[in-house]
Amino acid sequence: MYALNEAVANVRHQIESHDTRFTILVGSLGLLFLLALALRSSPTNQKQAPMLSETIPYVSNTLQYMTNMNTFLARTKKALAKRNIVGFRLGGRPFYFLTSPPNIQTFFRTSPAIGFETFILVAITNMMGATPKDVAKFAHDKSGRQPNPAPGTAEDAKRYWFDMQTMMHKYLSTTHYSDALARTYQRFFNRELDAYYDSLLANSSAKDDPEWTEMRIIPLLKATMAKAAILSLQGEYIFEVVPDLLDRFWDYDKVLSTILYGPPKWLFPGVYAKAERFCGATAKFHQAAVAKFDWEGPDREKDWDPVLGSRFWREFSRWLTDCGFTPRTCGGFAGVTGIVAINANTVPVCTWAIMEMIRGQELLTRLRDEIAGALVEEDGETRFDLQRLVNLPLLQSVYVEVMRLRVSINVTREVVQPLEVDGYLLKPGSVLQAPTEISHYDEAVWGVEGHPAAEFWAERHVKYVDGVPVFEMRGRPTDFFPYGGGVAICPGRHFAKQEIMLTIAMLASKFEYEFVGWVDIASxxxxxxxxxxxxxxxxxxxxxxxxxMRVRVKRLW
Ligand code: HEM
Incomplete structure (x- = not known):
């Protein structure tokens, strides 16, 4: 009884303190209990996968999963120290966390027993706010992502999943287009850094040394990196249509993990207002840009144009329009498949990399020495040779370290036909998740004496052959999957890697830094x-x- 009273008091506290994810759960509790009863009354003689313990059956794990993923992951980490699969129920639905190379291989395998569309539908519905009619178009397409439509589906039906996948693969994942994006990003990032630094200098009150000024790392990257990435992917015109786009995006970013659950609108008007402020604006951009672009003109096949940006965005925008989706649905895609996808991971990852580099001045010096070999002067401009840059051993090692430690994604799949995992037969409808945070922090895989897995160590993936540094990732691909895997693997991964390395390289070589101190973000x-x-x-x-992090900074070039 004490436990229940405490739980109720906790619920009240969380609601009063506006913990949104907690409140979603409260709205779902009635349903949860009904589902729990139904599950109890359906006996099974199947060998059950080990389940995560919980104080209040069917409730505590769900509560914690939705309100405190950090603690939930810490608990499952302990459970997975002795086994490679652990289950729990979320809203009555069986979920399984998986780890270990064989299980991760099964997870990413192309198999008719494993699907992932359900979760993309959740994102299209909740995060993008697509209209129900447009969501139904995706939901009714059962033809899959393979070139041949799945057996039993109409040959002539519109193939939304396959078309989308083909377009993403062609215009994001292939070398020509990811290199083109990276070249444009480099140009814009350099321009944005100059503008940011110049405006800091112009507003600086410290005139004793006119070349030095002070700044904070998080706002720097949220402004310059995000703007350069959006300019590269979606062009310049978006900032004409929505001048305060960055502000709208970062405001929306704060509620992403809440809106993903599709909480009731009447309980969360603020969350939906932020989503509308952002996706409503990107809808305006989509409509205006598709109308403005000259579809018969010379820019149609260019790598970049000012109105719709990259070739990917141009083709994708055309496809969205040709599918007959409403402007609001197209705006949801422009906001989430465009701006969220291109910034929500790379900006935090780079923020960490830059902080590690500045606080370890020795690392900064070594990176500068290495990066100097990839700097070239061309037409009076300083730029990086991409091919050389992405092969630098220390820079690659830093990239893997920040991705390993700072990407935390529960990559998700759904069991659609009975599936054996780790000796257990899992039923259709079960959800499988591979949390990067468990595999990426595995001490047995990544730990080295004096450098535990949980610690950033720039040299973890560098080995020396006859005194020459060579990049060699310590773990296997089944231990490191920040971009997911298999047929649904992130199509932006090649560009993301180039963008992260370019950002680190540009900030290492372009400025001199003096660490000032750490800053509490809220106050x-x-x-x-x-x-x-x-x-x-x-x-x-x-x-x-x-x-x-607050730093003093001086531009070098
Ligand atoms: C550090 C950077 C990034 C990380 C960690 C990341 C991670 C991921 C992950 C885990 C997935 C799901 C994969 C799966 O289910 O197996 C995904 C999907 C996706 N990513 Fe990324 N991503 C990054 C950067 C990017 C960039 C820069 C772009 C665009 C240029 C992008 C575009 C997408 C898209 C469009 C999807 C959905 C693909 C689909 O529907 O099949 N991502 N990403």
Missing amino acids: GRPSDRPPINDPKYAGAAGVPPDRD
Whole structure:
């Protein structure tokens, strides 16, 4: 009884303190109990996978999963120390967390027993706010993502999943187009950095040394990196149509993990208002840009144009329009498949990389030395040779370390036919999740004496052959999957890697830094400790630091 009273008091506290994910759960509790009863009354003689313990059956794990993923992951980490699969029920539905190379291989395998469309539908519905009629178009397409439509589906029916996948693969994942995106990003990022630094200098009150100014790392990257990435993917015109786009996006980013659950609108008007402020604006952009672009003109096949940006965005926008989706649905795609996909992970990951580099001045010096070999002067411009840059051993090692430690995504699949995993037969309707945070922090895989897996160590993936540094990732691909895997693997992964390396390289070589101190983000006051992963982002995306860094900075070129 005490436990129940405590739980009720906790519920009240969470609601009063506006913990949104907690409140979603409260709205679902009635349904949950009904489902729990139904599950209890359906006996099974199947060998059950081990289940995560819980204080209040069918309730506690669900509560914790939805309100405190950080603690939930810490508990499952312990359970998975002795086994490679652990189950729990969420809203009555069986969920399984998987780890170990064989299980991860099964998870990413192309198999008729495993699907992933359900979860993309959830994102299209809740995060993008697509209209129900448009969501139904995707939901009714059962033809799959393979070139041949799945057996039993009409040959001539519109293939939404396959078309989308083909377009993403062709215009994002192939070398020509990811290189083109990276080249454009480099140009815009350099321009945005110059503009940011110039405006800091112009507003600086410290005139004793006119070349030095002070700044914080998080706002720097949220402004310059995000703007350069959007300009590269979607062009310049979007900022004409929506001048305060960045502000709308970062405001929406804060509620992403809440809106993903589709909480009741009447309980969460603020969350939906932020989503509408963002996706409503991107809908306006989509309509205006598709109308403005000259579809018969010379820009149609260019790698970049000012109105619709990259070739990917041009083709994708045309496809969305040709599918007859409403402007609001198209705006949801422009916001989420475009701006969220391109920024929500890369910006926090780079924020960590830059902080590690500045706080370890020796690392900064070594990176600068290495990166110097990839700097070229061309037509009076300083730029990086991409091919050379992405092969630098220390830079690659830093990239893998920040991705390993700062990407926390529960990659998700659904069992659609009975599936054997780790000796257990899982029923259709079960949800499988591979949390990166468990595999990426596995001490047995990543740990080295003096450098535990949980610690950033720039050299973890560098080995020396006859004194020459060579990049060699310590873990296997089944231990490291920040981009997911298999047929649904992130189509933006090649560009993301180039973008992250370019950002680190540009900031390492372009400025001189002096560390000033850590900053408490909420109050803006000095903090007495360095950052840790912000627990609010666990399991959902790139995890930003929970403290900012203040530095003095001087431009070198
Ligand atoms: C550090 C950066 C990034 C990380 C960690 C990341 C991670 C992921 C993950 C885990 C998935 C799901 C894969 C699966 O289910 O197996 C995904 C999907 C996706 N990503 Fe990324 N991503 C990143 C950057 C990007 C960028 C830069 C773009 C665009 C240029 C992008 C576009 C997408 C798209 C469009 C999908 C959905 C694909 C589909 O529906 O099949 N991502 N990403």
